[in-house]
Amino acid sequence: MAINKTITLITGANGGIGFELAAQLLGDASKHVLLGSRSFEKGEAAVKELQTRNLPGSVELVQIDVTNEDSINAAVKEVEVKHGRLDALVNNAAIADAPGTSFRKLNEVFRTNVAGPYATVEAFAPLLEKSTRTPRIVNVSSGGGSIGLRLDPSNAFYTLKGDQYRVSKAGLNMVNACQAVEYGPKGWKVFSFCPGFTVSNLGPHNKVENGAKPTSEGAGPMVGILNGERDSEHGLLLKADGQWPW
Numbered sequence: 001m002a003i004n005k006t007i008t009l010i011t012g013a014n015g016g017i018g019f020e021l022a023a024q025l026l027g028d029a030s031k032h033v034l035l036g037s038r039s040f041e042k043g044e045a046a047v048k049e050l051q052t053r054n055l056p057g058s059v060e061l062v063q064i065d066v067t068n069e070d071s072i073n074a075a076v077k078e079v080e081v082k083h084g085r086l087d088a089l090v091n092n093a094a095i096a097d098a099p100g101t102s103f104r105k106l107n108e109v110f111r112t113n114v115a116g117p118y119a120t121v122e123a124f125a126p127l128l129e130k131s132t133r134t135p136r137i138v139n140v141s142s143g144g145g146s147i148g149l150r151l152d153p154s155n156a157f158y159t160l161k162g163d164q165y166r167v168s169k170a171g172l173n174m175v176n177a178c179q180a181v182e183y184g185p186k187g188w189k190v191f192s193f194c195p196g197f198t199v200s201n202l203g204p205h206n207k208v209e210n211g212a213k214p215t216s217e218g219a220g221p222m223v224g225i226l227n228g229e230r231d232s233e234h235g236l237l238l239k240a241d242g243q244w245p246w
């Protein structure tokens, strides 16, 4: 079914920006989306919702919890058996906060937002190696993880704390740089991408009334990145209209 299509795995795509990205990619008949979801039920509902839209591309569910190595390895096995390769991987799954003390928050958010994407790429690398296209990795990051912006008092989010999230996205940016150095020489393209403040389930503030942009706008620029339009910006922290400083 997907042999001639570009196969893209998006983690955490049962809702929010990941779901929107899946929907936009499916507007192209040459795309096959592996909709990643840690919950089978939520993922199944998301796939059904996309299928009812009769979009030209094709979609299937891949259950993956990025904080669980067994789950990551099972997802790799499933994609290997069904498709034998992967063309693009979008590390979208993330959390903004966790219950408990700062120590617990930092550990849990770091596990999901940093260790998860690192391990997911490492596990899928052999299948990306078998891609028949230019393999692309997009790490969905945030300007909140930019050290340069954090130190800038004129930044709109200067008074917003969320240290566990900021620290995790700074860590993800380094994961991105390490992946760019590791896989770049093979011809792969690796990017950090900040969707900007967007409506989603990430936190209680991600709502239109607080100035968040539509989910479709947050996800939209990733379609161009995955189509190779920004390959010259390999390794960098991108936003819709340029780049953020590290």
Ligand SMILES: NC(=O)c1ccc[n+]([C@@H]2O[C@H](COP(=O)([O-])OP(=O)(O)OC[C@H]3O[C@@H](n4cnc5c(N)ncnc54)[C@H](OP(=O)(O)O)[C@@H]3O)[C@@H](O)[C@H]2O)c1
Residues within 6 Å of the ligand: 011, 012, 013, 014, 015, 016, 017, 018, 037, 038, 039, 042, 064, 065, 066, 067, 091, 092, 093, 094, 095, 112, 116, 140, 141, 142, 143, 194, 195, 196, 197, 198, 199, 200, 201, 202, 203, 206
């Ligand atoms: N929205 C913004 O303003 C904004 C700004 C900058 C960056 N971002 C980034 O954009 C990406 C998407 O976030 P979003 O705003 O769309 O938030 P969201 O609506 O909360 O979506 C996050 C997704 O990640 C999944 N997820 C969480 N932990 C997971 C795990 N361990 N394994 C697999 N999936 C997991 C969630 O699944 P469940 O449904 O099961 O919880 C959900 O599908 C994130 O990387 C976020 O940091 C968002």
